Structure formats: C-alpha cells, structure tokens
Amino acid sequence: MSRLTRFIGVLKRNPKKSIFFTAVLAYGSNFIKQKYEEKQMMRSLCEEAMAYGEEPKHLGEADRHITVLLNPAAKGGKGKAEFDHYCAPLLHLAGMKVAIVRTEHEGQARDLMEIMDNTTAVVVAGGDGTLAEVLTGLLRRSDSAEASRRFPLGVLPLGHTNTAASAVWGFRNHPKPLHLAEATMAIVRNIRRPLDVMEVTPLPESTQEVAPKPVYAASVIEWSAYRDAAERKDIYWYWAFLKKYMTYVFSIYKDISWDCSAEIEYSDPCSGCSRCRSQDITAQSKSPEKPQRWWMAYLPKAKPVHQKTEEEKIDYSVIVNEECGKTHTASVKNTSDLSIQTRNTLHSLEVPSYALSLKTGPVDISAFHFIKEGWSREWSHVITTSEEKIVGELTLKPTGSLKTKEGKERELNIDSEAFEVRPMSIKVKPSAVMIFAPRTPPFAAG
Structure with missing residues (x-):
C-alpha cells in the first residue's frame, strides 16, 4: 500500500509522467478491450x-x-x-x-x-x-x-x-x-x-497482327498525377508515418502525369432494349435443341430444372430505346486527374449496374492545390471532382504526352495494377460473376 501511495505521489509531483502514464494506460486498456472483443x-x-x-x-x-x-x-x-x-x-x-x-x-x-x-x-x-x-x-x-x-x-x-x-x-x-x-x-x-465487372480492351495498332486481349476489373481505372505520386510513397520511407503526405510535396518537382488530355467517344447508358440486347435475343431464339427419337414423343415431358433469373425473365424485344447506341464526343484538356469507375467503389455507389462514371479533376492546378488535394485524399479520402458523366461504353484516346522525359511509357492503374497509357475501349458487364457477399451491402464507414 505504501508503494502505491508513493507512486501516486510521484505522479502528482510530475505532470509529464502523469500524462505519459495516463496515455499508456488508455492505450493498453483499449488494446485489451479490442482483443477481447475480437476473441x-x-x-x-x-x-x-x-x-x-x-x-x-x-x-x-x-x-x-x-x-x-x-x-x-x-x-x-x-x-x-x-x-x-x-x-x-x-x-x-x-x-x-x-x-x-x-x-x-x-x-x-x-x-x-x-x-x-x-x-x-x-x-x-x-x-x-x-x-x-x-x-x-x-x-x-x-x-x-x-x-x-x-x-x-x-x-x-x-x-x-x-x-x-x-x-x-x-x-x-x-x-x-x-x-x-x-x-x-x-x-x-x-x-x-x-x-x-469492367472490360478494358486496348485498341489494336496498325502494326499489330493479333488483336489485344481484354483485361477485366471490378472497380476503377485511374490516370492522374495523384496516382503517380502515390506510387512513389515507399521512396520516402524515412519520413515514417508522414511519407504519404510528403510524397505530394516532393512530387511537384517530378515528371508525373500533369496532362491527362484525351478525346473521348461515349454512348448513353442503357439498361437493356431491343437494340443492345438483339444478339442475346437471337441467340436465345436460335438455341439448339437436343435431337429426339421418334419414340421420345410418347414419353412424359420432364419439367425444366433451370430457373430463370430476373435478367432472363425480361423480354428486351419489346423495349425500345431510341437513344441506345447514339455516340457523343468530348475533349478532356489540361487536367491532372481522370478516372473511370463502376459502382463497386465508395465514390460511385449510385451509378447503375449498366453504366460507368467518368470523372475529371480541376484543370491547370497549381502546386499548392496539388499538395492540398493530395493531403485531403490521404486524410479524409475525399476526392475533388470538377465534372462527372454517367456513360455506357466509351473509347479513350489519349492526346497528351505518353512518355516521360526519360523515354519511359506513362502508366495508369486498372484496379491498382499498372498498365501503359494507350487508346482503349471500356464497357461494363453487369452481373458478370457471382460473389459471396451480403445481399444488401452495408455501405457504412468502418
């Protein structure tokens, strides 16, 4: 008891030790509580x-x-x-x-x-x-x-x-x-x-004999200076927990993607009609039937085992959408941030399953605004967007410089994987795969 009394007396006489001990005690208590809840x-x-x-x-x-x-x-x-x-x-x-x-x-x-x-x-x-x-x-x-x-x-x-x-x-x-x-x-x-799922297909070049194969992604294509800066974080490891912020400070002097200019051709999104689903309708109507023997006509017909999904129950042949397939063009100039997202991102949850979100950032940004925006993304995960279009399919043709000063090909990210910046066509494939997940996604901060 006397030792405890002396210990409390030391804490009273030394405010710094008291604050340090309180912080350690609070951290330890929270850690123990967290581990208990996990168990x-x-x-x-x-x-x-x-x-x-x-x-x-x-x-x-x-x-x-x-x-x-x-x-x-x-x-x-x-x-x-x-x-x-x-x-x-x-x-x-x-x-x-x-x-x-x-x-x-x-x-x-x-x-x-x-x-x-x-x-x-x-x-x-x-x-x-x-x-x-x-x-x-x-x-x-x-x-x-x-x-x-x-x-x-x-x-x-x-x-x-x-x-x-x-x-x-x-x-x-x-x-x-x-x-x-x-x-x-x-x-x-x-x-x-x-x-x-998003299907990304590089447009073939005149010298290519074999058409490039598509790649598939679930979330986002990101071509921006912020992406290039984030890729450099590990270089500044000596800044410890500050490296993710300091990378934007040092990146303003680097050769990153300041110019993400491109010509874009896109179509309006369509949930399904007789035009865009004509191939599916034809394939269903021409589906081959199994050959039957003459004596099979006298056997009782078996009930079909396959149960149609909601998608298959829709008769697209009677749906008419005059805007389906119409294309539009747009030019993106002097922006340092361009992204294409499905609804499988926290920033595009309201996008329909049959559409994509095309987002561009501010144009001609200064070094100060670049650092401010980078820090905001790291701290609060809030991304500043100057324009957003909800599109169906799109074709992206970069018009800015595709090579760095060292002669290396510039890169963009497709679901965090690096690819060369080049012309490509992008479209969404609704309900392309099945995943194990809650039927109603809990879109809440965790």
Whole structure:
C-alpha cells in the first residue's frame, strides 16, 4: 500500500509522467478491450461455422471444395497471417475441403483461373490486383458464361488496396478483423449476389497482327498525377508515418502525369432494349435443341430444372430505346486527374449496374492545390471532382504526352495494377460473376 501511495505521489509531483502514464494506460486498456472483443467475435463465428460443418448431408451430396488463391505478399506479408488467424479456421470448421494455392508471381492467378476445374468455389485472398487477375482469367475462358456461374468468388480483403471489397462490405481505410471474418462467413453461409465487372480492351495498332486481349476489373481505372505520386510513397520511407503526405510535396518537382488530355467517344447508358440486347435475343431464339427419337414423343415431358433469373425473365424485344447506341464526343484538356469507375467503389455507389462514371479533376492546378488535394485524399479520402458523366461504353484516346522525359511509357492503374497509357475501349458487364457477399451491402464507414 505504501508503494502505491508513493507512486501516486510521484505522479502528482510530475505532470509529464502523469500524462505519459495516463496515455499508456488508455492505450493498453483499449488494446485489451479490442482483443477481447475480437476473441468473442471469433468464438461466436466459430460456433456458427461448426454448426454448418455438423449438419447431416443427403445421400450422394458432394462436399464443398474451396480453392483459395492466396497472395503471400499481400499487405507486406501480413495478409497471410490475417488469413490464418481470422479466415482459415472458419472454413475448416465448416467442414469444407480447402485447397490453398500461394501465388508466386504476377499473372499466376489469371493463368490458374483459365484452367480452374474440380472445385465448387474460388476464394481470392488478396487485394485489388489479385481480384483483377482472377476476373481476367475467369472471363477470358471459352466457357466464361458457364464458368462465371460455376465458380462463385469469395473476396477476402487482405491486400493493401481493397476497393471493391470496401464497397461490398462497407469499410473505409483498412478492413477490420470483423470484415475479414464476415467475408469468410458469407462463403460458409453460401450467400451469393452478382458483381458488375469492367472490360478494358486496348485498341489494336496498325502494326499489330493479333488483336489485344481484354483485361477485366471490378472497380476503377485511374490516370492522374495523384496516382503517380502515390506510387512513389515507399521512396520516402524515412519520413515514417508522414511519407504519404510528403510524397505530394516532393512530387511537384517530378515528371508525373500533369496532362491527362484525351478525346473521348461515349454512348448513353442503357439498361437493356431491343437494340443492345438483339444478339442475346437471337441467340436465345436460335438455341439448339437436343435431337429426339421418334419414340421420345410418347414419353412424359420432364419439367425444366433451370430457373430463370430476373435478367432472363425480361423480354428486351419489346423495349425500345431510341437513344441506345447514339455516340457523343468530348475533349478532356489540361487536367491532372481522370478516372473511370463502376459502382463497386465508395465514390460511385449510385451509378447503375449498366453504366460507368467518368470523372475529371480541376484543370491547370497549381502546386499548392496539388499538395492540398493530395493531403485531403490521404486524410479524409475525399476526392475533388470538377465534372462527372454517367456513360455506357466509351473509347479513350489519349492526346497528351505518353512518355516521360526519360523515354519511359506513362502508366495508369486498372484496379491498382499498372498498365501503359494507350487508346482503349471500356464497357461494363453487369452481373458478370457471382460473389459471396451480403445481399444488401452495408455501405457504412468502418
């Protein structure tokens, strides 16, 4: 008791020590409370997952086989540890057969999806880049229409950037353990909903003999000076937690994409009509029927097993949209920020599933405004936009300089993956794939 009295007396006589001790005590208490809540959450979810695993199966019912494509380099190597702690136990307790494939190089996830088979679902354990590779591999398949339904995707936000996952699960900044566990439980509960995807196809050059293949992304194409500055953050590691702010200060002296000028040809968005869905209508009307023997006419007709989705129930042949297919042109000049987004981003949640958001930033910005805007994006994640158009399909033809002073090709980001800036056509593919996610996305700050 005397020691405690002396300790309290020291704190009273030394305000600095008192403040330091109070701060340490508050931090420690909050850390212990957070860990306790995480443990209680995991205990509750583990019990639920175990209940799924103990459910009796019908005779002949196959086991659920989950293939996890894990990027071990995600989040600087921390992604694997988070997967092992918050995700893997729930999958195993649910009685699933889990095959974990660690990707070892760029493009491996795409190559694996092109030959993926003998699994009931694919889980993407990584960030935007890994998800984009999986989407590209899946939708480049010759049987993509059937495979995109046969292989629903689980999305575990374990990367440095998780744009699509943040829109699905409603978190900002970095995901919490709750978001990782809930994303895993959506797989266990087998809750699915469609996800819109963006198809990006480079326009062929006159010297090319083979047409370029499209790439697919879930969220955003970003071509801007802010993107180039953000790519330089790791260079200023010696600024510690201030590096993400100081990079904008130093970048004003660098050769980044100050001029994102382009000629854009776009069409108005259309939810579906006899014009844009004519190919689908023709394909349905000309769908081949199985040959029948003469004696099959005397057999009772079997009831169709396939249940039509809401999309298939719509008769587009009777819908007329005179504006469908009409194109418009626009010129973007002297802007340092241009982005094209689907509704799978927190900044474009109101965009329809059949449309894209074309956003441009202020023109001819000064160094001061560039630093101010960069700091605002890092601090509050608020992006200043001077103009936004809701479009259907679009063709982007850059008119600014496509090379740096050193002669290197300028780059843009497609879901956090770097690509050369070049002419391209972009369109959205509504409900292109199925993902494990809540039916009603919780778009709330986390």
